[in-house]
Amino acid sequence: MSSQAQIKRLTARDIRSRKGAEPIVSLTAYTAPMAALAERHCDVLLVGDSLGMVVHGLDSTVPVTLEMMILHGQAVMRGSRRALVVIDMPFGSYEESPEQAFRNGARIMQETGCGALKLEGGQRMASTIRFMVDRGIPVMAHVGLTPQAVNVLGGFKAQGRSRAEWPAIIADAEAVTEAGAFAVVLEAVAEPLAAEITAKVAIPAIGIGASAACDGQVLVLDDMLGLTGRVPKFVKLFGNLAEEVDRAVAEYAADVRARRFPGPEQVYAVRD
């Protein structure tokens, strides 16, 4: 057996079993090379529908299509071997009915080979999550700030900053747990609320702008690398790749303009 064949991918069940144990490390990935780099340190690669904004220059995740998610999902699966790859179900592909969600979810899984799907919504999506899980699709839930609802929420706003909002958000996290989700993302949720939900639910709570007390964390890779222009204020910049790209491209442009060979040497000089 080749060494490649011996690498076993993490499963939704493996991630579920990490509740209260070793923190789950997760980042988004949209391309094969970034997936290969990120999975060296990550348990879960999320092909987030944030790719609409990060890669395609859209204003929100609302216009993202099933085809876009499948294309990027295939790339991330090709680039990775060990991480669990979770693909977002895009807006409009699952909200209508459990049957619609299962049909589109099955298509994503068949065409990409990914290990799980993520969808947004708490109590209102619980029966859909149950339907999908019962039929073989592992589901990661996503509550708190749900970016696909930006047009209803009136912007990308933190959730649970008023204690009056807490019961509904707690009920959302409990409903998706009860419905069989293997993990739940808590996005932009007030810190003490995120800590309380993490302590309350039996599945891993994965925070993004939520609380260090969560069972794991996820960030948009391009945000934390400093590749995207405006990042949410909870994002720490772990690198500044935009500056590095700018420096490298400027150096290349200077070489071209000065008619310097833009490589280490004249590689294809005539030999005889």
Ligand code: KIV
């Ligand atoms: O689309 C995405 O990248 C996400 C994460 C921010 C959790 O859903």
